[in-house]
Amino acid sequence: MxxxxxxxxxxxxxxxxxxxxxxxxxxxxxxxxxxxxxxxxxxxxxxxxxxxxxxxxxxxxxxxxxxxxxxxxxxxxxxxxxxxxxxxxxxxxxxxxxxxxxxxxxxxxxxxxxxxxxxxxxxxxxxxxxxxxxxxxxxxxxxxxxxxxxxxxxxxxxxxxxxxxxxxxxxxxxxxxxxxxxxxxxxxxxVHVDTLLEKLKSIPADDQDYVLVQDAARRTLTAAPLADIQKESGDVLLMDGKKYKMIRQQTEYDAFSFLVLRDCQRGxxxxxxxxxxxxxxxxLIAGLGMGMAAVQKHLFRQPIDRLVEAMNQLRQGNFNVRLEKEAVFEELWTVSEAFDRMIKEIETLKISVYEEKLQKQNAKIMYLQEQINPHFLTNCLNMIRNLSIMGEEEKVQKAVLLLSSFMRRSLTYSTKIKLKQELEHVRDFEELQKMRYGDQFTLVSEIEEGLDSYEIPTMMIQVFVENSIKHQLDPERHLMIWVRVWCENAGRLMLQVADDGEGFLESELNCFNAKQRLTDGEGEHIGIYNVCQRLELLYGEEADILFSNRADSGAVIDICIPV
Missing domain, CATH: 3.30.450 (Beta-Lactamase)
Structure with a gap:
């Protein structure tokens, strides 16, 4: 048995x-x-x-x-x-x-x-x-x-x-x-205290926590009354029978500090x-362990295999692969969603890089177009021819030297130039224009000392000086042009070009301040649009340019770039 x-x-x-x-x-x-x-x-x-x-x-x-x-x-x-x-x-x-x-x-x-x-x-x-x-x-x-x-x-x-x-x-x-x-x-x-607290809303604090501003005497700057504070010891505060952990940050000014109170009983x-x-x-594990063992291959192994296969295809350059809704569990679905979003972002990034490259190429083309201005060059050559006919040999030599110096600087392929060199370029341009227009205009430069070695975009000042002479010069009145350069304490270089002409039209101001192209009866303002584009490409949001009119008369261009 x-x-x-x-x-x-x-x-x-x-x-x-x-x-x-x-x-x-x-x-x-x-x-x-x-x-x-x-x-x-x-x-x-x-x-x-x-x-x-x-x-x-x-x-x-x-x-x-x-x-x-x-x-x-x-x-x-x-x-x-x-x-x-x-x-x-x-x-x-x-x-x-x-x-x-x-x-x-x-x-x-x-x-x-x-x-x-x-x-x-x-x-x-x-x-x-x-x-x-x-x-x-x-x-x-x-x-x-x-x-x-x-x-x-x-x-x-x-x-x-x-x-x-x-x-x-x-x-x-x-x-x-x-x-x-x-x-x-x-x-x-x-400054309203709520303005100081606005950005602190993103701090990872619980609903039971407080984000406060206190003055030098540790008084809370809020109209909503807090519960009575019974005791404060070290980094822990006892308030209304609850313990709160204090995280304090003093500012440079003794007048106020930031305080976060975190509920200690949360733990x-x-x-x-x-x-x-x-x-x-x-x-649940005791009751479902055996059943989950039988279906784990379907629930886990297959989604993981699909994810590995998709990653291999991505490594081979296939950006059309997707894992949308192929996972059963939330965790794997989140991974699949993140994988799909990552592929889309990579595609978007590739397109953005390509578009930025095209934009830089277009800006360079417009830059070269502005440099070699056929109208300006023709006028200079005609002026030299007339001087030669009149027997003004010294003026002819001076004009040729100025024009060659101007064109040499104009045809540089450097995106930035030292301020001293740019001002020399502007002076060459001024001399050429004075040989043509005589004393119909005056250019005054006010440059703060110690800024000669600072770099600025090439031909940035010359473009606006030329714009003033081209659009504001009137044989019946004398034109004043001012160029001012100074440096702010915040490490920003300020440049201003102004004149006492008729100033910008309202439509021109709206167009220029919106960084848009302007085409009028005198043609397309390539130079101004070119400067705006180059500032954005070189400095992004750190640079700024503002077009305005003087209170009495005349145009003003204010440019701010980081140094």
Whole structure:
């Protein structure tokens, strides 16, 4: 008689216990691993937030420095302020006020952390302001209503020789203020606290976390009241019975700092959720383990094989391969979607590179077309011929030398040239034009010292000088042309070409400032469009060019390039 195998000693029992133990061990490993991952991720998030705050604080410091420099260099116009305080005639005061308003209006959009500008004269009850945004809160009115408090706080800080940014509250709104005083007139700028917090919304903080701005006394600059703070110890803050981890970043200015409060109890909730998920996973794995083993080839092996095959085809140059909707699981579907998107982006990148190459070639062609101007060359040769007929040998020699020097520089294939060489090129062009037009125009150059070695795009100044002579020269009046070059503190080279002619038409200004080609009765303005294209190709968004008209008469071209 065969001995009956008892379950307690059977292989099946031992397999069940082995599988159960293995699953339990796997679940514990999963729990421990997830706890470790959570803690590591939490530390990474803390470092990410701290790094983000540090980078943003540097960005804020830079932007506020620019605002400060604007107030000092552009707003403290002593003559204008004197006209406001002690005008010779009342009309001088109105004109000075208009000049300040125009300066505020034209400049406020160029600074990221400048929500408003103001000028205040308490003695004559003069208040001028300009806000960047008009919807929502009436910031101009709030600043005006709080002007006495602003002046008082400014005088308190000035008394201690600390002309720094300071915070004020007006109603439910908080602002940072920076101002200067000259002869009883206060000029300043404000930044709404919400503007500072706008970019911090992208910081990876939980819904239970707080992103705040605090002043030098650690007071929170927000109208929404926070819960009572019971205790603050080290980097941990106890508020309303909850613990919060503090991540603080001080800015260059003592007037304010950034603070992120992260809920410390989040970890306990997440770990409890991980344990519960592990228990559910244990039950599901125990019940479905055998079934999943039978279908794993269909669910995993085949999608992976298809992915490997697609990658091999991609390596061979086949950009038409796709894995759309070939995966069953979300993870593999995400990989397939990312793979398909990567191929599309590679195709788009190839097209963009090709188009950029064509654009550079077209710009070079237009550049060469502008250099060899048949009309200009013909006029010069006719002038030399006439001088030769008249027996003006010295002038003929001078004209030939100037023309050869001009053409030699014009036919250079270099995309950039030193400022000194460009000015020499402009002077050659000026001499050639004076031999033709005589004293009908005057070119005045104002160049800041120490800029001769700075590089600028080739023929950039000459194009606009030629444009002024070509379109603005009138035999009945003398034409003045100014070329100014200086360097700003922010490391940007500023170039300005202006004249006192009739200026640009409105349609021309709109076309030029939109970087579009302009074709009129005098032909196509290749040179101006050429300069705009080369600036974009050489510097991208770091360069800027602005076309405008002078207040009385004449055209103005302002160019800003990095150095």
């Amino acid at each position: 065969m001995k009956k195998i008892r379950f307690v000693h059977s292989f099946r029992r031992r397999m069940v216990w082995a599988m159960t133990g293995s699953l339990f061990l796997v679940c514990m490993v999963i729990v421990g691993y997830n706890v470790y991952i959570y803690k590591s991720t939490d530390k990474i998030v803390d470092r990410t937030i701290a790094n983000s705050l540090e980078l943003y604080a540097q960005e804020v410091d830079f932007a506020l420095d620019n605002t400060d420099a604007f107030l000092v260099n552009r707003c403290l116009l002593h003559d204008t302020i004197r006209k406001i305080r002690k005008p010779r005639k009342e009309m001088d005061r109105y004109l000075a006020i208009g000049e300040i308003q125009e300066l505020f209006w034209s400049s406020i959009g160029s600074y990221s952390l400048m929500d408003g500008l103001f000028l205040y004269d308490g003695q004559d009850d003069i208040y001028i302001s300009q806000a960047k945004r008009y919807e929502g809160t009436d910031e101009r009115g709030l600043i005006k209503n709080s002007m006495e408090d602003i002046v008082r706080q400014f005088l308190e800080t000035a008394a201690s020789n600390e002309n720094e940014w300071f915070s004020i509250q007006s109603g439910d709104d908080f602002f940072l203020i920076k101002m200067y005083e000259f002869q009883g007139v206060y000029v300043g700028s404000w 306990v909730r997440n770990i409890s959720g991980i344990v519960m998920q592990a228990g559910i996973a244990f039950i």
